[in-house]
Amino acid sequence: MALADDRKRIMPMPEDRVSPRGQQLAYPEAVLLVDPINPDLRGEVDDKYQYSCENQYNNVHGWISFDPPIGFWQITPSDEFRTGGPVKQNLTSHVGPTMLAMFLSGHYAGDDLTPKFMTGEYWKKVHGPVFMYLNSSWDGSNPTLLWKDAKVQMMIEKESWPYYFALSDDFQKTEQRGRISGRLLVRDRYLHDADLYGTSAYVGLALPGDVGSWQRECKGYQFWCRAHDGGSFSIRNIVAGDYNLYAWVPGFIGDYKLDAKLTISSGDDIYLGDLVYEPPRDGPTMWEIGIPDRSASEFYVPDPNPNYVNRLYINHPDRFRQYGLWERYAELYPDGDLVYTIGQSDYTTDWFFAQVNRRTDQSTYQPTTWQIKFNLDSVSPNSTYKFRVALASSANAELQVRFNNQDRTAPHFTTGLIGKDNTIARHGIHALYWLFNIDVSGAWLVQGMNTIYLKQPRNQSPFQGLMYDYLRMEGPSGS
Numbered sequence: 001m002a003l004a005d006d007r008k009r010i011m012p013m014p015e016d017r018v019s020p021r022g023q024q025l026a027y028p029e030a031v032l033l034v035d036p037i038n039p040d041l042r043g044e045v046d047d048k049y050q051y052s053c054e055n056q057y058n059n060v061h062g063w064i065s066f067d068p069p070i071g072f073w074q075i076t077p078s079d080e081f082r083t084g085g086p087v088k089q090n091l092t093s094h095v096g097p098t099m100l101a102m103f104l105s106g107h108y109a110g111d112d113l114t115p116k117f118m119t120g121e122y123w124k125k126v127h128g129p130v131f132m133y134l135n136s137s138w139d140g141s142n143p144t145l146l147w148k149d150a151k152v153q154m155m156i157e158k159e160s161w162p163y164y165f166a167l168s169d170d171f172q173k174t175e176q177r178g179r180i181s182g183r184l185l186v187r188d189r190y191l192h193d194a195d196l197y198g199t200s201a202y203v204g205l206a207l208p209g210d211v212g213s214w215q216r217e218c219k220g221y222q223f224w225c226r227a228h229d230g231g232s233f234s235i236r237n238i239v240a241g242d243y244n245l246y247a248w249v250p251g252f253i254g255d256y257k258l259d260a261k262l263t264i265s266s267g268d269d270i271y272l273g274d275l276v277y278e279p280p281r282d283g284p285t286m287w288e289i290g291i292p293d294r295s296a297s298e299f300y301v302p303d304p305n306p307n308y309v310n311r312l313y314i315n316h317p318d319r320f321r322q323y324g325l326w327e328r329y330a331e332l333y334p335d336g337d338l339v340y341t342i343g344q345s346d347y348t349t350d351w352f353f354a355q356v357n358r359r360t361d362q363s364t365y366q367p368t369t370w371q372i373k374f375n376l377d378s379v380s381p382n383s384t385y386k387f388r389v390a391l392a393s394s395a396n397a398e399l400q401v402r403f404n405n406q407d408r409t410a411p412h413f414t415t416g417l418i419g420k421d422n423t424i425a426r427h428g429i430h431a432l433y434w435l436f437n438i439d440v441s442g443a444w445l446v447q448g449m450n451t452i453y454l455k456q457p458r459n460q461s462p463f464q465g466l467m468y469d470y471l472r473m474e475g476p477s478g479s
Contacts, residue, residue: 002147003053003061003092009312012036012046014095022046025308026462027425030323032308045308045323048094049426052107052321055079056086056224060154062133063097064146069138071146074099075131077157080239083218084113086202087294089428103127104218108393108431110420112216123219126171131157162237172239178264180205181234182272184227184256186249190284195276197231198249205235205243205262212255214246215432238264245272250293252279253390253470254435280437282386283474287342287374289351292470295430296320296392299353299468302328321427326356326462329368333358342374354393354424355456356465367459369406372452374473379447383476385440387413387452392430393467394419396460399436402453403444413438417458425463433469442476 002008016022016036023032030047053061062073079086083104090102106113117123135149162173184198204224206214214222221241227233245258256277262270291298297320304310304322313321329352337358340350357365389399397419400411413436421431458464 001051001061001063001093001097002150003051004057006316007051007312007318008144008147010038010041011095011097012038012041012044016041017046017095025323043307043309045310046095047310047323047427048091049107049428050310050313050321050323051092051094052089052426052428053092054087054089055082055084058090058092059158060150061092062099062150063093064143066143068136069141069143069146070134070136071143071150072097072099073133073135073150073153074101075133075150075154075157076101077131077154077161078237080221080223080237081125081127082222084109084216085204085206085214085222086224087430088113088215089431101128101130108421108423108426108428109216110422110432112420112432113218115218124170125219125221126168129163129166172266174237176240176266177236178238178240178266178268178270179234179236180238180245180262180264180268180270180272181232183274184231184233184247184249185274185276186252187276187278188252188281190281197229198227198247198277199229199231201227201231201233201247201249203227203233203235203245203247205238205245205264208242208244208261211257212246212248212433240264240266245275247275247277248294249277249279251291252277253292253388253472254279280388280435281474282384283477283479286385286473286475288470288472289340289342289347289372290468290470292390294390294392294433294469296353296467296469297429299347299351300349301325301353302332304328318429320353320429323427326354326424326465327359329354329356330358337368337370339371339373342372351468353429354465354467355454356424357456357459357462359462365459365462367455367457369453369455372454372471373449374452375449376445376447379442379445380476380479381442381445383442383479385442385445385476386474387438387440388470388472388474389436389438390469390471391434391436391466392469393421393423393428393432394434395422395424395431395466396420396458396464397456397466398458399466400453400455400457401438402455403440404446404450406451406453411455412440412444422463423467424465430467430469440473
């Protein structure tokens with residue numbers, strides 16, 4: 001099976017997933033290979049969710065047979081009909097050999113990405129086409145070269161999109177589509193006096209909606225690109241219709257939305273000029289934890305339990321795709337929960353990638369409360385500070401925030417129960433993005449050492465929990 005240059009491996013057989021060869025783990029998709037047909041795989045975990053992939057990278061995946069040397073590939077030239085935007089994760093291939101073309105999915109999102117219709121509501125959408133590609137190497141050359149050939153074919157198909165051969169009037173050809181371009185700038189006067197370039201920004205069109213609504217949108221088409229170093233962007237082959245333009249910039253919190261609705265007509269080439277995004281900001285940064293990139297990947301991801309390993313992800317950038325990492329928290333923090341001290345701790349080693357429940361016995365789990373400690377030389381008691389918390393994932397969880405009083409009955413802030421993305425169990429490192437901007441009264445703070453208590457109180461399952469993207473405390477406005 002192959003789905004990326006660094007995600008290729010010999011896979012087990014379907015029989016290996018059934019007792020006595022396989023042993024089901026915490027849920028049916030995850031199986032420990034006890035006595036696989038291929039003995040080299042003994043002791044590994046097989047789970048289809050370990051091979052999920054973001055839409056933006058999910059262009060080609062498939063299988064190689066070594067004898068005879070043939071390849072069977074699925075190529076998806078365009079993401080326009082997929083839901084949830086470029087970083088939405090979907091399944092690819094798994095034991096079978098099975099290949100999936102995912103058009104609609106609630107994985108890593110929950111019910112938010114299930115289309116809902118009113119009685120009599122009109123809806124029409126074209127899914128695909130998807131290109132199936134077979135290649136061979138009958139001259140005896142290295143069969144793994146079939147993967148390289150499949151990637152070349154993928155680029156050919158992307159350049160051929162939209163396909164000319166589709167006869168349906170609902171599948172618009174190149175001349176029926178439109179194009180937009182422009183430049184995105186970022187304005188944060190606490191960082192720089194001049195506007196910054198929106199380098200590597202995600203810029204896209206989706207159905208009209210609220211700011212950030214594109215990640216929960218699942219009825220229309222979406223068209224995305226990455227901005228260049230100077231913030232310039234260009235999106236072509238846009239299906240005619242009404243859209244909002246959305247964007248978000250790695251390195252900055254929040255979402256951008258162009259106020260005006262865009263109507264794309266056949267043959268349009270619209271230049272939008274300079275667009276300026278002003279990310280949420282009230283005061284100077286007092287301290288921050290993490291990187292605002294909508295992922296928890298920069299935080300500490302532990303080594304897996306050696307009894308539950310997928311060898312593909314040992315020393316791999318996607319080390320978070322190992323089974324059972326949620327159990328490692330209690331092993332690493334046996335006597336108390338995580339305490340992070342600003343100025344001393346390092347988020348790459350001292351901030352666990354997910355706030356999960358603590359396992360106390362075979363079927364009981366205990367809520368966890370993390371602490372952030374920080375020192376203030378002085379406090380403005382009549383001023384308002386701002387605590388910004390960006391979440392990369394929430395699975396039937398709640399975030400309660402208390403300042404300097406862990407025993408306070410009512411938290412100073414709570415999200416309430418949010419999220420059904422199940423990312424912890426599905427070996428993801430992000431799902432839907434949440435941003436919470438919390439007003440902090442200066443009366444809640446003290447001169448000297450302060451503590452913020454982050455509690456996740458829902459404890460019915462090991463898979464309930466949060467993944468943080470980024471946390472920032474800002475001083476009072478104008479300070």
